[in-house]
Structures are given as C-alpha cells and as structure tokens.
Amino acid sequence: MKRLPGALRQGLIRCHDCGALAKQETVPHPCPVCGSPLQARIPDSLTRTMAFLLSGYALYVPANLFPIMTVTRFGVGEPHTILGGILALIDGEMLPIAILVFIASILVPLLKLLGLTLLWLCVFYRWQVNARRWTLMYRMIAFVGRWSMLDIFMISILISLVDLGGVAQVLAGPAATAFAAVVVITLFAAKSFDPRLIWDHQTHDERRIRLRNPRRLAE
Amino acid sequence: MRARPKLQLEACPECDALLRPAALVDGDKAHCPRCGFLLQRAQKNSIERSLALSVAGLLLFVPANCLPLVGIKFLGNAKDGILLSGVAALYGEGMWAVATLVFLSSMLFPLVNILLSLAISLHLYLNRPNRYLRHWMRWLQHLDEWAMLEVYTLGIIVACVKLSSMADLHFGLGLYAFVGLLLVTVALAASLDRTLFWQRIDALRRKPA
Ligand SMILES: [Zn+2]
Ligand SMILES: [Zn+2]
Numbered sequence: 001m002k003r004l005p006g007a008l009r010q011g012l013i014r015c016h017d018c019g020a021l022a023k024q025e026t027v028p029h030p031c032p033v034c035g036s037p038l039q040a041r042i043p044d045s046l047t048r049t050m051a052f053l054l055s056g057y058a059l060y061v062p063a064n065l066f067p068i069m070t071v072t073r074f075g076v077g078e079p080h081t082i083l084g085g086i087l088a089l090i091d092g093e094m095l096p097i098a099i100l101v102f103i104a105s106i107l108v109p110l111l112k113l114l115g116l117t118l119l120w121l122c123v124f125y126r127w128q129v130n131a132r133r134w135t136l137m138y139r140m141i142a143f144v145g146r147w148s149m150l151d152i153f154m155i156s157i158l159i160s161l162v163d164l165g166g167v168a169q170v171l172a173g174p175a176a177t178a179f180a181a182v183v184v185i186t187l188f189a190a191k192s193f194d195p196r197l198i199w200d201h202q203t204h205d206e207r208r209i210r211l212r213n214p215r216r217l218a219e
Numbered sequence: 220m221r222a223r224p225k226l227q228l229e230a231c232p233e234c235d236a237l238l239r240p241a242a243l244v245d246g247d248k249a250h251c252p253r254c255g256f257l258l259q260r261a262q263k264n265s266i267e268r269s270l271a272l273s274v275a276g277l278l279l280f281v282p283a284n285c286l287p288l289v290g291i292k293f294l295g296n297a298k299d300g301i302l303l304s305g306v307a308a309l310y311g312e313g314m315w316a317v318a319t320l321v322f323l324s325s326m327l328f329p330l331v332n333i334l335l336s337l338a339i340s341l342h343l344y345l346n347r348p349n350r351y352l353r354h355w356m357r358w359l360q361h362l363d364e365w366a367m368l369e370v371y372t373l374g375i376i377v378a379c380v381k382l383s384s385m386a387d388l389h390f391g392l393g394l395y396a397f398v399g400l401l402l403v404t405v406a407l408a409a410s411l412d413r414t415l416f417w418q419r420i421d422a423l424r425r426k427p428a
Pocket of ligand 1: 015016017018019020031032033034035036
C-alpha cells in the first residue's frame with residue numbers, strides 16, 4: 001500500500017512553535033519541548049481566514065475612496081487619496097517612487113486579498129492543483145504583505161515634518177485608519193491560513209515526490 | 220525500511236512532509252524536497268553571533284530613537300523629526316490606532332526582539348538554564364514578523380523624495396544609527412538558527428540543575 005509521506009498520516013503532529021514532533025495520542029497535552037498547545041493544523045483555519053478576508057475587502061473600499069492625507073500650502077487644503085498621491089508623484093516626475101508606492105499600496109493589498117481567496121477556494125473545493133506552486137504563491141503572499149505599511153510610515157513621517165502652521169501642513173485623512181486596518185487584517189489572514197491544507201486534499205500526491213525515502217535535502 | 224527512532228524525524232511546516240534531517244555543515248541551507256520551504260540555514264557560531272549582534276542592536280537603538288532622523292527647512296522654518304515624532308503627530312491628530320500600529324512596528328517590537336534575542340543567546344552562551352527560555356523563544360518567533368524596520372526605512376526614503384521638491388532636507392545622526400540598527404537586525408534574524416536554538420533550549424531544560 002502506498003502511503004503519503006505527510007507527518008499527520010503517520011500519526012505525528014508538528015508543534016507550530018518549535019517544530020518538535022509528537023505522537024497524535026498525546027494531543028490534549030502541551031508540547032513537551034516548548035509548552036505550546038499541540039495542533040495538527042491551525043484550528044478553524046478556513047473560517048478565520050475567510051472572516052479576515054471579508055473584512056479586508058470591506059475596508060479596502062474606504063481605504064481607496066477617502067483621502068489618506070491632506071496637503072495644505074498657504075492655507076489651501078488639497079486632499080489626496082492613495083491614487084491621488086501616486087498621480088501627484090507622477091506629475092512631479094518621480095515615476096520610480098510612484099511605481100513603488102503603487103505596488104506597495106494598491107497592488108499588494110489587492111493581490112493579497114485575491115490570492116488568499118484563491119487559496120481558500122482551492123482548499124474548500126478540494127481542487128487538484130500543483131500543490132508546490134500554490135504553496136509558493138502562499139509564501140510570496142505572506143512575505144510581501146508587510147511592505148504595504150510603506151504608505152502608513154511615509155505619512156507618519158510627512159505629518160511630523162511638514163507642520164508649519166498656515167504655510168505648509170500635512171494632515172492624515174480618514175483613509176489612513178482604514179488602510180492600516182487592511183494591512184493588519186491581511187497579515188492576520190495570511191497567518192491564519194494553513195498551507196498544509198492544500199497538500200491534505202491532493203490525491204495524486206506521491207507522483208510529485210521525487211525522493212523515495214523522506215529525508216532532508218542539503219544544498 | 221530501516222528502523223529509526225521517531226524523534227529524529229521532522230516535519231515541514233508548510234506541506235507536512237515527514238523528513239529525516241541530514242547533518243548540516245555551517246553555511247548549508249536545507250530545503251524541503253516536497254515544497255521547497257527553507258527549513259534551516261546552518262550558521263557558523265550562531266549563538267555567539269546572535270549575542271554580539273543583539274548587544275550591537277541595543278547600543279544602536281538609543282541613538283536611532285533619540286537623535287533626529289531627518290530635518291526640513293522651508294521658507295525660513297526649520298523642523299527636525301525623531302522616530303517618535305511621527306507617532307506623536309499621528310496621536311495628536313486623533314489617529315490613535317494608526318499611531319499605536321506605527322509605534323509597535325517601528326519601535327517597541329524591534330526593541331523587544333533585540334532584548335529577547337539578547338536574553339536567549341546569553342543564556343545559551345553561558346549554558347544557564349532558565350524556565351522562561353522557551354517562552355521567550357516563542358514570543359520572539361511570534362513578534363518577529365511585526366517588527367518592520369526595513370519597511371520604515373523605505374518609508375523615510377519615499378517621504379524624503381516627496382519633500383525634496385518643496386523643501387531643503389538634511390539628514391541627522393539618528394538616520395545613520397537607524398540604518399545601522401536596520402542592518403544589525405537583518406543580520407541578527409539571519410544568524411539566529413531557530414532549529415539549533417530550540418535544540419539547545421531543550422537540552423538545557425533536561426540538564427539536571
Ligand atoms: Zn513545541
Ligand atoms: Zn515542505
């Protein structure tokens with residue numbers, strides 16, 4: 001009988017915090033090495049991920065519709081949305097920075113929400129996919145998420161420096177809170193998704209394993 | 220199949236493949252053969268390096284937070300900004316949630332990370348058991364992804380480019396300390412071999428007092 005090499009199918013559970021393996025029978029007890037509760041998979045991974053995703057989508061709208069900051073010069077206020085700020089950068093002939101801000105503030109949060117939704121659908125409907133590629137997608141989503149904080153940090157620096165009363169002033173707008181919430185919520189969404197669930201539903205898994213004996217490759 | 224004790228096996232955190240660890244030489248990278256996840260990066264003198272880098276990070280943290288990062292001159296008005304002034308400005312405008320997030324990810328979590336790395340690597344270096352070691356290590360792993368110094372640095376660069384067209388900018392000493400702190404924390408994250416640290420923590424715990 002062919003057996004898939006997943007640790008759980010062999011009755012072993014990997015501790016989420018320290019990586020130690022424990023027998024499934026010991027489950028009500030905490031991990032003997034680090035003391036954290038042992039769980040084979042992140043509990044309620046799909047439900048939690050979807051809850052974070054839905055709130056992420058809901059907040060993405062106000063984050064892009066409302067002004068994220070207001071630039072006042074000589075008493076004339078000029079509210080900027082995220083997109084407006086990028087257009088102002090293009091007008092100021094700062095195209096590379098404009099592209100950077102566009103990627104970090106608009107593209108990354110949106111692709112992150114869409115990508116996690118796809119991963120969620122993949123697990124929920126048990127799609128037969130190239131699990132290796134989909135895990136790579138998850139890994140990239142988890143890695144790029146933090147860079148969306150760029151806009152928030154930039155605004156905090158701008159409003160502290162440009163504070164010259166009526167001459168020039170930058171104020172944060174209501175979209176800043178919504179955008180920060182989108183970033184944090186998508187980080188939590190990525191954290192609560194368990195990529196091992198993609199592998200659990202693959203039926204033709206063994207064909208992709210190149211090594212007969214499970215062992216670690218050292219490069 | 221050869222019979223091996225189960226404890227010698229390990230599982231990939233991203234695809235749950237059951238793996239048999241190979242002995243790593245310093246500098247080796249171990250990837251999961253099933254999904255490609257980077258399992259471990261063996262470092263030369265991981266504990267000593269982590270200890271030295273966390274001390275350096277702690278020393279740089281003070282000037283990076285107290286000295287001005289960037290100064291601005293605009294129509295005869297001059298203003299210097301330190302790390303905390305961005306947080307204070309956000310808080311002053313009533314944006315307490317965003318202010319808290321910026322404070323945590325650019326100041327508190329990087330500091331806690333450095334302090335935890337210092338405490339853990341010092342105990343491992345001196346071979347001193349401590350019943351809080353495993354909790355510190357868990358906190359360190361969970362807080363790691365919320366410390367965002369590298370993103371903050373990019374934020375400084377973008378803000379400076381935006382301001383450069385309308386005002387004179389000058390860089391303060393704090394900025395150099397901040398960039399140094401960033402480099403130290405990146406090197407610290409790379410040199411801290413988590414697999415090795417957990418092994419050593421577990422071995423210390425089993426050691427008779
Ligand atoms: Zn554990
Ligand atoms: Zn794997």
